[in-house]
Amino acid sequence: xxxxxxxxxxxxxxxxxxxxxxxxxxxxxxxxxxxxxxxxxxxxxxxxxxxxxxxxxxxxxxxxxxxxxxxxxxxxxxxxxxxxxxxxxxxxxxxxxxxxxxxxxxxxxxxxxxxxxxxxxxxxxxxxxxxxxxxxxxxxxxxxxxxxxxxxxxxxxxxxxxxxxxxxxxxxxxxxxxxxxxxxxxxxxxxxxxxxxxxxxxxxxxxxxxxxxxxxxxxxxxxxxxxxxxxxxxxxxxxxxxxxxxxxxxxxxxxxxxxxxxxxxxxxxxxxxxxxxxxxxxxxxxxxxxxxxxxxxxxxxxxxxxxxxxxxxxxxxxxxxxxxxxxxxxxxxxxxxxxxxxxxxxxxxxxxxxxxxxxxxxxxxxxxxxxxxxxx
Numbered sequence: 001x002x003x004x005x006x007x008x009x010x011x012x013x014x015x016x017x018x019x020x021x022x023x024x025x026x027x028x029x030x031x032x033x034x035x036x037x038x039x040x041x042x043x044x045x046x047x048x049x050x051x052x053x054x055x056x057x058x059x060x061x062x063x064x065x066x067x068x069x070x071x072x073x074x075x076x077x078x079x080x081x082x083x084x085x086x087x088x089x090x091x092x093x094x095x096x097x098x099x100x101x102x103x104x105x106x107x108x109x110x111x112x113x114x115x116x117x118x119x120x121x122x123x124x125x126x127x128x129x130x131x132x133x134x135x136x137x138x139x140x141x142x143x144x145x146x147x148x149x150x151x152x153x154x155x156x157x158x159x160x161x162x163x164x165x166x167x168x169x170x171x172x173x174x175x176x177x178x179x180x181x182x183x184x185x186x187x188x189x190x191x192x193x194x195x196x197x198x199x200x201x202x203x204x205x206x207x208x209x210x211x212x213x214x215x216x217x218x219x220x221x222x223x224x225x226x227x228x229x230x231x232x233x234x235x236x237x238x239x240x241x242x243x244x245x246x247x248x249x250x251x252x253x254x255x256x257x258x259x260x261x262x263x264x265x266x267x268x269x270x271x272x273x274x275x276x277x278x279x280x281x282x283x284x285x286x287x288x289x290x291x292x293x294x295x296x297x298x299x300x301x302x303x304x305x306x307x308x309x310x311x312x313x314x315x316x317x318x319x320x321x322x323x324x325x326x327x328x329x330x331x332x333x334x335x336x337x338x339x340x341x342x343x344x345x346x347x348x349x350x351x352x353x354x355x356x357x358x359x360x361x362x363x364x365x366x367x368x369x370x371x372x373x374x375x376x
Contacts, residue, residue: 001360004225005193005248008172009034009062009149013360014248015238016195016227017352018066018152022050023260026057027352032360036064036152040130043123044138051146064150064174065143068130070288071156073312075132083134086122087317090132094314097307102322105300109331116324118317127320131286131313137162150174152195155204155288156186163190176229176250178206183217187224194221195250198230202253202340204290205230205281211244218245233342233355235362239370242363253340258352266335272348276341285338287315293343295336297322 005014012032019025025035037054039047047065054063070076080089103113119125122135130136140162143151151158151166152174158166166173167190174193175186183194196217198210206213210230218226225248228241233254241249255261257271270293280294284301287310292298297319301309309315326334350358 003247005227008225011062013356014227015356015359016064016150016248016250017255018250018252019255019261021255021261022054022057023262024255024258024352025063026054027258027260028255028356029054029058029061029063031353031356033356034062034064034150036066036150038066039139039143040066040068041124042130042139044142047139047142048145051143051148055146060147062149064152065139065146065148066152066154067136067139067143067158068154069136069140069156069158070131070312073132074314075134080132081134083122083132083138085120086132086134087118087125087128088120090128090314091118091317094310094317095307098310098318099321101300101305101307102318103325105297105334106322106325108300109296109334111326111331114325114327116327118321118324124320127317128313129316131316144169144171150193152176157189157191160189174227176204177217178204178208178213180213180216180220183221183226187221191224193225193227195227195229196246197250199281200291200341201230202279202291202343203338204286204288205340206289210241214241214244214246231340231342233345233359235359235364236366237342238359238363239366253342254346254355255352256337256339257346257349258355259349260352264335266332267337268349270332270335271337271339271343271346274339274343274346276344279339279341279343283309283315285316285319287312290338291340292338293336296331296333297336 015033017028018036020038025037028035118127122128154176157175172192175191176195177183196214198213214228227250228246229250232249238249281291282298284298
């Protein structure tokens with residue numbers, strides 16, 4: 001394929017694949033698309049190791065890194081910029097009622113209390129991850145120390161200084177959005193590519209469906225290229241996004257069941273069996289609306305006795321606390337993860353390369369059929 005994005009990055013197909021798994025990122029890149037590593041769960045040291053591994057396995061082909069720099073979080077609201085023990089600082093903001101409610105959810109599902117506690121400091125062990133400005137900024141600096149081609153950001157554009165640094169190094173910057181006004185804002189901040197993510201998508205997503213959002217965003221930010229996201233995992237869906245004006249597609253959920261992903265057996269089984277109706281857009285995961293598998297955990301936070309979800313990143317700290325208490329064998333009914341409505345089509349394990357091949361092949365078939373229809 002040849003279009004502005006394939007030429008911009010010197011890739012074969014404008015298929016961008018978000019994954020927290022380095023093997024998937026490298027496999028998509030080597031198959032002709034662009035893998036994008038989600039940095040969220042890694043400490044700066046771990047991220048450096050993951051990116052070094054990717055560097056060694058893509059033979060100079062382009063790949064990207066995705067960070068999360070939320071525009072609105074508790075730490076930003078209160079001006080917290082000290083990352084040394086941000087986990088403890090934020091945990092002090094959580095009421096005892098919320099800690100007790102998590103303990104009740106676990107007890108209701110047979111989880112015997114253990115002595116595992118969240119760590120001090122920042123990162124996954126402290127239950128913070130890269131959700132905060134303080135923990136996200138170091139990830140950007142590590143990413144820009146590697147030969148990445150794209151720096152993507154969810155929940156808002158990266159800081160202007162990071163955008164400028166990326167541009168100085170020849171790195172393109174992308175931002176995920178769910179509303180037209182967010183797209184316009186991010187372009188004004190210097191973002192090179194807009195990722196228009198619809199309601200169907202897994203993870204944090206807005207209230208407007210891809211079919212409506214995408215053409216509105218394309219028109220609003222032209223000539224800035226737009227990636228279609230949300231409910232895209234096949235060639236037909238890719239063709240639909242391109243027909244709506246997208247220059248390429250941003251995919252995520254479809255890679256959760258590929259052979260290289262390495263998800264736990266329980267997670268994989270639940271994903272393969274799920275229908276689109278088995279997902280729910282809930283604040284139970286991070287405090288912001290995010291589409292995920294519906295579980296006993298998401299149901300509990302909608303129950304009448306729930307004290308209510310907390311703002312980001314406090315709600316995720318409660319999730320981390322629960323995960324630490326459950327250990328390696330959590331109750332099946334509590335096991336879930338972010339995934340989009342396309343989970344209904346994720347009903348077999350394929351290799352990453354095969355997913356790319358199938359997507360491109362179906363895209364070609366669909367576009368040729370549409371062209372033939374016009375000629376007829």
